[in-house]
Amino acid sequence: MKPVATDRVRNLPNDIYFVKTAVGDVLVNSPPESLKFLLAHGLTPPTYVLLPPDAPAGSELGSRGFVRRGINYASVEFLIYASFFGQRRRITLITVTQAQAERLSILLRETFSGPPEPSEWPNDWLKRECEAVAFYPPLGRVPTIDDMIKIVSLEAGGGDLGPTQIVYDDDTFLFLEHGQEVARIPTAITSVALQNRRAKAYTL
Numbered sequence: 001m002k003p004v005a006t007d008r009v010r011n012l013p014n015d016i017y018f019v020k021t022a023v024g025d026v027l028v029n030s031p032p033e034s035l036k037f038l039l040a041h042g043l044t045p046p047t048y049v050l051l052p053p054d055a056p057a058g059s060e061l062g063s064r065g066f067v068r069r070g071i072n073y074a075s076v077e078f079l080i081y082a083s084f085f086g087q088r089r090r091i092t093l094i095t096v097t098q099a100q101a102e103r104l105s106i107l108l109r110e111t112f113s114g115p116p117e118p119s120e121w122p123n124d125w126l127k128r129e130c131e132a133v134a135f136y137p138p139l140g141r142v143p144t145i146d147d148m149i150k151i152v153s154l155e156a157g158g159g160d161l162g163p164t165q166i167v168y169d170d171d172t173f174l175f176l177e178h179g180q181e182v183a184r185i186p187t188a189i190t191s192v193a194l195q196n197r198r199a200k201a202y203t204l
Contacts, residue, residue, distance in 0.1 A: 009183050014029075014191050016034055023163060025046040026046060027048070030049050034078075035079055045082045052096070066100075084148040095158075097153055105151050113144065154167070164176070172185065
């Protein structure tokens with residue numbers, strides 16, 4: 001069951017939720033085209049992105065880890081780029097477990113920077129070319145994953161955002177402020193992800 005939309009919670013397509021908190025906006029779930037859905041609804045890419053728990057092994061065809069029915073609900077790259085290059089800020093990715101955080105860190109580090117070992121590159125020319133293309137004048141160097149994101153887990157205390165607390169409670173994400181519940185978001189992903197047909201060109 002989807003949460004009732006309130007002044008704190010905005011329900012978007014594809015089981016995407018946009019939660020307003022005292023520490024900034026939190027996006028819950030990040031399937032492909034999340035950035036397009038945010039911009040189409042007049043919403044700014046968020047400060048925090050809360051990702052779903054891993055799908056239990058063998059629970060559903062095409063579902064494993066962050067993937068549900070073949071769709072990756074941790075598709076965060078364009079949100080990261082929009083925040084870093086468009087707004088000059090770093091976002092925080094929040095996973096349920098520390099194992100998820102470590103897995104996501106390895107994946108994104110290689111996505112942004114390429115293979116960690118020089119011997120894993122096809123050749124030196126490609127490595128030099130990627131570094132040249134990735135050079136970012138405002139920094140005077142190639143950005144690193146640590147410039148763009150911070151990855152934390154609820155398991156390791158990453159839900160403590162100061163005035164806002166995020167708690168994983170079996171099938172629900174609870175958002176608390178001053179000890180009071182301000183939002184309750186289901187962790188279950190039930191929609192069949194659809195393409196955003198309102199997509200158009202946007203300026204970030």
